[in-house]
Amino acid sequence: MADTPIVLVDGSSYLYRAFHALPALSTSEGQPTGAIKGVLAMLKRLLKDYPDSPMAVVFDAPGKTFRDELFEAYKAHRPPMPDDLRTQVEPLHECVRALGLPLLCIEGVEADDVIGTLARHATEAGRDAVISTGDKDMAQLVNDHITLVNTMKDETLDVAGVKEKFGLPPERIIDYLALMGDKVDNIPGVPGVGEKTALGLLKGMEGGLETIYADLERVATLGFRGAKSLPGKLEEHRDQAYLSYQLATIKTDCDLPVGLDDLALAHPDREALLALYRRLEFKAWLAELLEGQDEGVDDVAGGTPAPQGSGDGQDAGSGGAREDHVILTREGLDGWLARLAKADRFCFDLETTSLNYMVAEIVGVGLALEPGEAAYVPLAHAYLGAPEQLDCDTVLAALKPLLEDSGKTKIGQNLKYDISVLANYGIEVAGSLEDTMLESYVLDSTATRHDMDSLALKYLGESTIAFEAIAGKGAGQLTFDQIDLEQAAPYACEDVDITLRLHRTLRPRLDAEGRLAEVLERIELPLIPVLSRMERTGVALDGERLHAQSRELETRIQELEGRAHELAGREFNLGSPKQLGQILFEEQKIPVIKKTPKGAPSTAEAVLEELALDYPLPKVIMEHRGLAKLKSTYTDKLPRLVNRRTGRLHTSYHQAVTATGRLSSSDPNLQNIPIRTEEGRKIRQAFVARPGYRIVAADYSQIELRIMAHLSADKGLLEAFAEKRDIHAATASEVFGVPLDRVSADQRRSAKAINFGLIYGMSAWGLARQLHLDRNQAQTYIDRYFDRYPGVARYMERIRSQAAEDGYVETVYGRRLYLPEIRSQNRARRQGAERTAINAPMQGTAADIIKRAMIDVDAWLRAGDMDAWMVMQVHDELVFEVAERQVEGFIKEVKARMQGAAELDVSLIVEAESGANWDEAH
Structure with a gap:
């Protein structure tokens, strides 16, 4: 026998199994992809396990086969293929062909019969055959030279494996199926004969259907339950049993238009795979392919690097060999400053020491005017042997007029961060803004990632340099000022070049889709500097009040723990789901209302919340959990987040996270501070105004109902x-x-x-x-x-x-x-x-309205003489710090502006109050 077996893949079996067993996935355009991805993953596994083997992927062809002529009801009970699966068939076929795998779909012959025939041809030619499938029917084909492999279960079945799994040798599998039938394929079998009975018959009679029907009287003496009544059933349904035998038998003598010589792997079509992976949004595989790591593809194709700029963006640039400039001299800087001065728009990006805008120091500046050319101006690389660099203050002073020029458009990725960092250096970025993160977000807010690396892969088909690749990972990760300029400069130049090309790809798409360009231009982009100012302003926090509340919470938490132990009748770890489940459901016999995926009784919050309505212990556990979370998330943590330089709390607001357009925040997450409990309101009491100022909270009343x-x-x-x-x-x-x-x-x-x-x-x-x-x-x-x-x-x-x-x-x-x-x-x-x-539409409209209000209120505050700042945005509420002498006039004006942020058929109502702290202002 040859060393390399022929691999025959039951594509139809895997397609259905992947569809039903794996999570439902879809592209941003709504194309289902879960089954495609599941089958391709299996194929990639097979290519890795059998790298030198001939291979074919076999699918059922539409239309009838000989079995339909034998039995009109064959497969008649099968429901039609679900739409979500049917739309995945052709893209999967395209992927299989692009991988260079022979794809067989032969009319009039089922995939099982094609596989059976090819497997027989292989053994006759002195080759072993491996059949990759999840169907038990295929076990009938197993012999010394044919094995089954199920990649979904990581299972291999040879002759011994079939005996162990089914309790029968391969040559009895057809008899087994004939007796018990197959509901999936509508093979009738013998009524009243299930798996156990069929197994008992075949083992007891020590033969197949012929042996059983040759001695029906003996069947009644076999001794297992129901054996005595079997002879009559078997006799009554004799014809049906033999028909089922024919239906269950895989043909191995089909006249096929292909032979073993047609199963050689072809050279993968790399460009076709790139296009398919982009279209189907298989980002990880796309990245592997671009980097020459895709198993079974680039090993065959030779790992040729991907040509840059293979995306479909309009005027996105060629993406060929980029011309990078590292600016170390004043002469070089002056040349770029002159070019920037003549341009009406440019792309820039800061390289810094931290992701925290409040403490980040500028290490260098990336600049780009046209795709394919970029410059990096290093300012503070401080590793041993670093070259002499231009003075940071001198460079920023030279760039300041350009960045503050209201006539020049600034292009960037997540510009709010760069604007905030530059503001710490006395530079107020002005002019129109173009932000690729927000362009992607407005184009499709349901996409999970809007970072530059993900966007480059999705829209340009390019794998970018990962920060970890030049800085390392974990505790030993370098900050950007510690990275060698030979690595840092290409990284920084790539950032601005990719960003500029992304802008030229994404912006035309936005312009072509409804009113999305208006959402970007009138809501999201104008909000960038508003959020930057609000973040940098921050809010005052009463740390002592929070420390006192932490002590109170700790006392109450300990009391609740003692009460829980008392109700349970013993001590246990309240944070252990296993121990809690044992006490609730085994010892206290509380009904199980939900189980975990592994079958254990669930103690999740929603379950305990329901049980707390009727049982005291779950109620105590819920209160304990709530207070423990308040303590760890807020009363303990908030004081540690206060900035030492400003003495205030500075959160970060995120525009490109929620699908509906609402803002989110982090470090801390202000959106989740509870307001319905006394403890939650106490946390709001720690958000205070400075001496001589008051907190004003202005909240839209029932805005979503009004939008409805x-x-x-x-x-x-x-x-x-x-x-x-x-x-x-x-x-x-x-x-x-x-x-x-x-x-x-x-x-x-x-x-x-x-x-x-x-x-x-x-x-x-x-x-x-x-x-x-x-x-x-x-x-x-x-x-x-x-x-x-x-x-x-x-x-x-x-x-x-x-x-x-x-x-x-x-x-x-x-x-x-x-x-x-x-x-x-x-x-x-x-x-x-x-x-x-x-x-x-209601949540999203409410989000749009409060953003419009923020833009208008910010412009009013900057242009007027109000001694007031916007300090927080939470849900439908804006929070301000206002000079005491101006509170009354401020409330009147801010209510009018917020109520005028939209023209609806229903008047918007804003409720606004003031107080020494946030809670009092409600």
Whole structure:
């Protein structure tokens, strides 16, 4: 036998198994890719395991085969291929061909029969054959020269393996299938004969179907359960058993248009793979291919480097050999300054010592005017042997007029960071801004990454130099000033060159898509300097108050721990899910309402929250967890985040994180400070104003409900808001059929849950759970709501249909949220996308409105004589620090400006108060 086996891959089997077993994935355009990725991963594994073997990937062809003629109902019960799977077939075939693998899809013959025939031809030619499949039917083909490999389960079956797995040798697998049938393929088998009975029959009779039917009387004496009644069943369904035998038998004598000589691997089509990996957004494989590391591809192709600039960007530059300039002399700097002075736009990027804008020091500046040429001006590289560099203050002074020139457009990636760092050096960047991170975000906010490296791979097809590649990793990672200039300069030049090329790729795409360019130009880009100023201003923090609260929390946490031990009857680790699960579900016999993926009873927060309604120990655990999180996340941590130089807390706001357009923040995350508990409000008391100033908090009232009224044009909602009625009481009056002045507190609370729940797509089950009702009662409330507000129902139906047709929804201002799962055949995923479709236009519009308000308020504060600063943005609220003497006038003006940030069919209402701290201002 030859040393290298022939590998035959059951592509159809793996396609279905990957689709059902692996996570659902899709591209930013909504193309499902999970099954494709799963099958390709298996193929790559096989190419690695059998590098020198001939190989073929075999798929079922559409149309009937001889089995359909034998049995009309063959595979008739199979549902049609799901749309999410069908759309993956052709792209998968393209990928298989691009990998250089022979792809067989032969009409009139099933993939099993093609594989069986080729495997027989291989053994007759003196070759071993490996069949890669997950189907048990294939076990009938196993012999001394044919083995099965299942890469999904990392399982290999030879003759002994088949016996161990099925309890039968390979030559009895057809009899086994004939007796018990196959529901998937609609092979009928013998009614009443399952796996155990079939196995007992074949072992007991020591033969196959012929042996069994030759001596049915003996079957009744075999001794296993049900054996006595089997002879009658077997006789009654004799014809069906033999038909099932024929249907289950894999043909090994098909007349095929291909032979073993056609199974040699072809040279992979590298350019086709690059295009496919980009289109399908397989970023890791694309990066490997570009770097010559893709198994089974570049080993064959010789690892040829990828040509740069192979993306499809309009005027993105050739991306060929880049011309890098390292500026070490004044003459070289003056040359670039002259060129920058003549240009109406340029790209720049700072290399610094830290990602924290408050402490970062500038190490060098990258500059670019046209793709393919970049300059790096090193200023503070301080390693041993570093060349003499230009003076930092001198260079920044020379660049300052250009950076502050309002007539020049500045292009960058995450410009807010660079603007904040430059502000620390006395440079206020002015002029129009173009930010590739935000261009990518506005183009598709559902994409998970908007960093330069990811964008370069996605849009330009280029793998960039990773920072870790030049700086190292972990505790020993170098800061940029410690990196050798020979490595630092290409990295810095690449940053500005890629950024400029990305801008020229992304901006035309934005201009071509609806009103996305307006969202970028009127909301996101003008917000950059606003957020930079707000971050650098920071907010004062009362550290002593927080330290005192930490001590109080520690006392209460210890008390709760003791109470939990008392309720459990013994001591245990409250942070151990295993110990907690044992006490709750084994010792206290509390019902299990959810399990982990591994089958253990879940002690997740949502589970404990539900159990806490009826059981004391889960309630204590929930309170303990909540207080412990407050202590570790806020009362202990916030004082450590105060900047020593300014004495204030400086968070970082992120524009390109949430799908809906809302801002997020980190270090600290201000969005998650709880306000409904006394302990949470105490944390807000630590956010204070300086002496002589007051905190002013201005909050949009019920903004999403008002946006719902505008979008739905529902007459009842519009009237309720126009007449300034309490919207929750008004809804309670309508739903519960009571006069407005007779609405109870409980009815108003229920109506509030309905109002907010429905705009988040809440179902009757969800409402029932929240209000502790039965599902029918909750459905009655929802039905009454839609009866009273029919415009809302019509809006929800319209937006679902529109989302399914377009694949996205829009805010009032044109921001888009793409919904890849909106056409999914998976009901749960599709319904989740529909709920998002209903809510996203409201959340997104609210985000747009507060951003517009921030831009306007910031411009007013900078132009006027108010002694006030915007210090925080949290949800629908803006927080300011205002001189005491100006508070009254400030509140009046800021309310007017925030309320005027949008023109809707419903008036916006802003509630604003002042106080010595943030909590008092509510």
